Amino acid sequence: xxxxxxxxxxxxxxxxxxxxxxxxxxxxxxxxxxxxxxxxxxxxxxxxxxxxxxxxxxxxxxxxxxxxxxxxxxxxxxxxxxxxxxxxxxxxxxxxxxxxxxxxxxxxxxxxxxxxxxxxxxxxxxxxxxxxxxxxxxxxxxxxxxxxxxxxxxxxxxxxxxxxxxxxxxxxxxxxxxxxxxxxxxxxxxxxxxxxxxxxxxxxxxxxxx
Numbered sequence: 001x002x003x004x005x006x007x008x009x010x011x012x013x014x015x016x017x018x019x020x021x022x023x024x025x026x027x028x029x030x031x032x033x034x035x036x037x038x039x040x041x042x043x044x045x046x047x048x049x050x051x052x053x054x055x056x057x058x059x060x061x062x063x064x065x066x067x068x069x070x071x072x073x074x075x076x077x078x079x080x081x082x083x084x085x086x087x088x089x090x091x092x093x094x095x096x097x098x099x100x101x102x103x104x105x106x107x108x109x110x111x112x113x114x115x116x117x118x119x120x121x122x123x124x125x126x127x128x129x130x131x132x133x134x135x136x137x138x139x140x141x142x143x144x145x146x147x148x149x150x151x152x153x154x155x156x157x158x159x160x161x162x163x164x165x166x167x168x169x170x171x172x173x174x175x176x177x178x179x180x181x182x183x184x185x186x187x188x189x190x191x192x193x194x195x196x197x198x199x200x201x202x203x204x205x206x207x208x209x210x
Contacts, residue, residue: 063112064174064183064193067153070108071128071185074151077102079189082139089150089187092135092162096126111153111183113173129154130162133205134187141206145187148203153182165200172196 077099082089090098096109103109109126110116128151142148153174154167161167172181174193181195187203194200 060113060175064176066112067174067183068191068193070111071151071183071191072189073103073105073108074099074128075185075187075189075191078150078187087139089134089137089139090130092130092132092160094160095130095162096160111173114157125157125159126161127154127157128152128161128185129156129167130160132162132164135162137205138208139187141208142187142203143206144203146190146203147201148187148205149184149201150187151185153184170196 078089078095080102081099100106106124109128111127114127130151131149134148134150139145149165152165153169153172154161154163155169156163156167168182172179172193172195174181174183176193176195179195179197181193181198183191184194184200185191186201
């Protein structure tokens, strides 16, 4: 009878495990999943949840910037018109028609945030309105042109739409990172997105003088 807990002899052979050969099993499992599409089924919803909100935000921002570009070009057209007509801005009731020769592109009168075909008049109207207070205004009366609203996002889609800022969309048509607002073109030719919560600017108008 052998006694217990006797250590093996010093020259007791030790056998190493046989070397691995071939492709690991997990590789075949992964290849099988890719072939069957199960990995895609799992990953697609995750990728969609991550990427789609970013794409939507980028498209919204691009449309807002494109709208600002429209209003800037319309503002420059107003300035050129005034230079040709004794330093007077257009007649409010005909502003869009009067500016077409200066813009050379009627698509400028359409905000990319508004679905195509919503303009209700023939000839086709606009998604912007003209500040009726600027009707045939002499530019020398504009003491603060950078604070004087000339054109802006509007809910009135008729041709030559104009009013005293009454048709500004509420809430604003465009979304920024922190709020919603409307795009506004000013008498000095610049345009910017104006937040809903911020009071509208009101540039000083000087008395009419001969």
